[in-house]
Amino acid sequence: MRYVLVVASVVVLVLFGIMVAKSSYLTEWREYQQEYQSMLPTAPPEEGQVCELAQEFRIKQRQAVVPALKVMDRCVTCHLGMDNPLMDGAKQPFRKHPGDILTSHPVEKFGCTTCHRGQGVATTWRDARGVDVHWDDPLLPTKLIQSSCGACHDAEWLADNGAPLLAKGAALFEEHGCRSCHKLGGLGGTLGPALDNVGLKIPTEFSFTHVTGEHTAWNWLAEHFKDPQGVSPSSDMPPQDFTDEEMDAMLVFLLSQQANHIAPRQYLPDDYFVSRARETNSRPYSGEQLYNMLCQRCHGSGEKGRFDPFFAREMPAIRSQRFLETASEKFIRAQIGQGRPGTIMGAFGSTSSGLSEVEFDRLVAYVKGGVEDHWNELEPPPAGSAVKGKRLYTKHCEECHGKAGVGGSGNQLASRTFLKAATDGFIAESIRTGRPGTKMEPFALSAGGPLSEQEIGHLVAYIRTLSPGGKPK
Ligand code: HEC
Ligand code: HEC
Ligand code: HEC
Ligand code: HEC
Ligand code: HEC
Ligand code: HEC
Incomplete structure (x- = not known):
């Protein structure tokens, strides 16, 4: 009984404490109102002027x-x-x-x-x-308020009507090739998550384990841009080197991505519908537009191979003369459409990337650039021995293509998409004459390299074993 009394009085004390705390909260706004009242005039500063008066x-x-x-x-x-x-x-x-x-x-x-x-x-x-x-x-911090305007207005209209940062952020998003890894409005790569609703994510949907500052979405995003791996360990996202203004623009743009949040009809001004119409009118995109949005981030202009320091690997020269004259259109389509699973080269076929069939055709045509191919004239090498090929591979190729065709700085040869679409003639020719403008040098004796046709045959036999089912039908 006594025990119950003690508990009851503790409860009463706690409740009383809460009440006191609450009432001091209540006084916060009262104090502001009293101060405001004291700032108001008791008579209009000028005769006839309508204004708020202290006594009212x-x-x-x-x-x-x-x-x-x-x-x-x-x-x-x-x-x-x-x-x-x-x-x-x-x-x-x-x-x-x-x-x-x-x-x-x-x-x-x-x-x-x-x-x-x-x-x-x-x-x-x-x-x-x-x-x-x-x-x-x-x-929101004041500098990011412009992110709210996009829920009702067209981003381009806003550029001259109070939210220039939003339009700037939209332009940066395309310039920096964010779409090569992220989908927005259905179009884009698959390495990263779609960003259509990133502006609706609440703090508890982000992991702040490795974030030093405030637990807000914008602070997470800002720290993530500067150091994606610091915030999301093992992330494939390269760090972005933004100026302060670019960072604000990018944050405003991302926070405005709220596809699932549409303001009620009576709150949508005419300009909102203009943006819908513009989106439809700009599709289908041209091959060049698509290349710039989706591929350039990694492949550059595609004319030369380039080493990417972030990924610590070579990016193939997919618009170089030698590649285009030796690769069949079918091969190119398969690599773009299915990607190279196990590498950062994602699938960009219409079901994965949101491209329409027409757009996919345009993209392939842009990559090919009108170069005429003669892949079906490429001589297959003599049949060889995979065991001998393996030895040659370790000596000449492993340094760039990795052990058993995985994990080097050059293309991953242990790839089903690659081997299913590549003919023996194409693989042999890639070894014989290499790919000018890239790290892949010519290896055939006839091109000044160390390998005979028979040795190239051994290599092709070995490369065929690198992925199960890795043969063209
Ligand atoms: C209890 C009073 C109170 C309430 C309620 C209140 N504010 Fe304030 N607000 C302040 C004070 C005081 C400041 C100045 C703070 C400072 O300078 O440190 C401020 C500053 C601001 C600023 C300036 C920018 C900033 O971050 O300092 C904005 C914007 C703002 N308030 C918006 C709002 C909005 C929107 C709401 C309603 C969701 C709101 N406030 C509710 C008292 C209040
Ligand atoms: C239509 C959008 C919109 C609405 C509605 C709105 N604001 Fe603002 N507010 C803004 C924008 C944009 C700015 C920044 C303006 C600037 O930087 O020139 C701003 C600035 C402010 C600031 C100054 C912030 C600073 O850092 O100096 C305060 C305070 C503020 N708003 C409070 C409010 C309060 C309180 C309400 C509701 C009565 C309100 N706002 C309604 C868009 C809005
Ligand atoms: C909830 C929806 C909503 C949000 C959020 C919103 N607006 Fe508006 N805005 C409207 C509506 C509705 C009108 C009135 C349009 C009309 O009268 O035709 C309007 C009018 C305007 C106008 C005047 C247009 C004119 O023709 O006179 C400007 C400028 C404007 N908004 C800019 C902004 C900016 C900048 C922001 C963000 C800080 C913003 N709006 C946020 C719905 C919104
Ligand atoms: C090479 C691929 C790649 C590129 C290019 C890239 N990202 Fe990412 N991004 C990722 C991956 C993978 C993740 C998921 C892992 C993580 O959180 O870092 C990610 C995560 C994000 C997130 C967090 C999304 C969420 O819901 O958690 C945002 C926001 C983001 N990226 C924005 C961008 C923007 C904006 C750009 C362009 C400036 C960009 N990314 C460029 C790969 C990329
Ligand atoms: C995130 C970086 C990245 C993006 C974005 C990307 N690629 Fe790739 N791509 C690669 C890498 C790396 C490889 C080599 C993969 C491997 O190891 O086999 C590759 C391989 C290829 C190949 C095969 C090249 C060869 O030598 O056989 C083609 C064709 C290709 N990409 C086209 C494209 C096109 C077209 C796009 C845009 C729709 C694109 N890629 C987007 C990184 C990328
Ligand atoms: C110095 C690094 C390096 C060495 C050594 C090297 N390669 Fe390559 N190889 C590359 C690069 C980089 C590419 C991609 C070239 C491009 O941009 O198209 C490539 C492309 C290829 C391709 C075409 C793959 C595709 O996806 O289209 C084949 C096949 C190939 N190499 C086989 C070999 C063989 C066999 C050897 C050893 C005899 C070898 N490579 C040695 C760097 C190298």
Whole structure:
């Protein structure tokens, strides 16, 4: 019995403590309102002027409720001078809202969190910011507010109408070849996750184990750009060297990716529909556009081989003369369409990358660039011995193509996609004359190299064993 009394009095004490804490919270906004009231004039500064007067001001909670936008914002409980011209230049939270954006987006119709995020119902500044408290949608830093405009407006229209960073971010996204690994609007590679809804991800959907700063989506994204492997160990994403302005633009653009969040129809201005129309009108993309969006990030112009320091490997010269005159169109289509599983060369066929059939044809035609091939005239080498081939391989090839055709800086020869589409003549010719402009040198005696036709035959026999089922039908 005594035990119960002790427990009960502890509970009462705790409840009392909570009440005291709560009431000090309550006074936070009251104090702001009292201070605001003391800043208001008791008579209009000029005769006939309509303005808020101290004696008419009531101390009470204020809020904007907009069910259509699921908004119940008490921000104006503290931000009292939002539309008061006398509060231009006053200290926060009393200062008039910057610019005239509240004229076209009145508080009664839009609230505040529609653009700023943050916890609308909160009546303390800490809870309203929602950063160190448990809240899914913390207040955006001012420089990133432009990310909210894209939910209702067309990104290109916004470039001249209040959100230039959004358009800049969209351009950077294409220039940096992000699409070669990420899908957006259905189009792109598959190495990384699709980004259509990355702007809706809440802090608990990111891992902050290796992030040093604030637990907000934008801080995660910023730290991830600078050091993807530091934030997501074993990530395949190369670090991005952005200037501060580019970083802000990129963050604004990513945070605006909210495909699953569409504002109610009455909130969508005409320009929104322009963007839909533009998207459809620009498809199908040309081969060159697709190459620049999807391939250039890794292959460069494709005319020469290039060593990529991040991936620590060679990127094949897929638009070089020798490759194009010796590879069949079927071979090229298969490599692009199916990729090279086990390497960073992903599949870009229509089912994987979102290209239409027409676009895939255009891309292949652009890569081929009109070069005429004579793959069917390439001589197969004499039949050889895989055992002898293996010895030759270890001596001449392993350094670049890796043990048993895996993991070198050159192409992965232990690849089903490669071996199924490559004829003996094509493999032999790649060895005989090499690929000018790349690290792959000519190996045939006739081209100044060390290997006889028979030895090349042994090598082809060995390479065929590197992947099960690795033979053309
Ligand atoms: C309890 C009062 C209070 C409430 C409620 C409140 N704010 Fe504030 N707000 C402040 C104060 C005080 C500052 C100035 C903070 C500073 O300078 O450190 C501020 C600053 C800001 C700033 C300036 C940028 C920044 O990060 O410092 C923005 C934007 C802002 N508030 C938006 C909002 C929004 C949106 C809401 C509603 C979700 C809101 N505030 C709710 C008191 C409040
Ligand atoms: C239509 C979008 C939109 C709405 C709605 C909106 N804001 Fe803003 N707000 C902005 C933008 C954009 C800026 C930055 C303007 C600039 O930098 O010139 C801003 C700036 C501010 C600032 C100054 C921030 C700073 O760092 O100086 C405060 C405070 C603020 N808003 C509070 C509010 C409050 C409170 C509400 C609701 C009454 C509100 N805003 C509604 C878009 C909006
Ligand atoms: C919830 C949807 C929504 C959001 C978010 C939003 N807007 Fe708007 N905006 C509108 C609507 C609706 C109108 C009114 C259009 C009309 O009157 O035809 C408008 C009007 C405007 C206008 C005036 C257009 C004109 O023709 O006079 C500008 C400029 C503008 N918005 C810029 C912005 C910027 C910048 C942001 C982000 C800070 C933003 N908007 C965020 C829906 C939105
Ligand atoms: C070579 C491929 C590659 C390129 C190029 C690339 N990424 Fe990534 N990205 C990845 C991979 C793989 C991940 C998943 C692992 C991780 O979190 O780092 C990722 C993760 C991300 C994430 C986190 C998404 C989420 O939901 O967790 C974002 C955002 C992102 N990338 C944006 C970009 C942007 C923007 C660019 C262009 C500047 C870009 N990436 C370029 C491969 C790439
Ligand atoms: C993330 C980097 C990356 C992207 C993006 C990429 N590739 Fe590749 N690609 C490679 C690598 C690496 C290889 C060699 C793979 C191997 O080890 O076999 C390769 C191989 C190829 C090959 C076979 C070359 C040969 O020598 O047989 C073709 C053709 C090709 N890519 C075309 C493309 C096209 C077209 C695109 C754009 C749609 C593209 N690639 C996008 C990295 C990439
Ligand atoms: C110095 C590094 C290096 C050495 C040594 C080397 N290769 Fe290569 N090899 C490459 C590179 C890089 C490529 C991709 C060339 C390109 O850009 O198309 C390649 C391409 C090839 C291809 C065409 C693969 C494809 O995906 O189309 C074959 C076959 C090949 N090498 C076989 C060999 C054989 C057999 C040897 C040994 C006799 C050898 N290579 C030695 C670097 C090397």
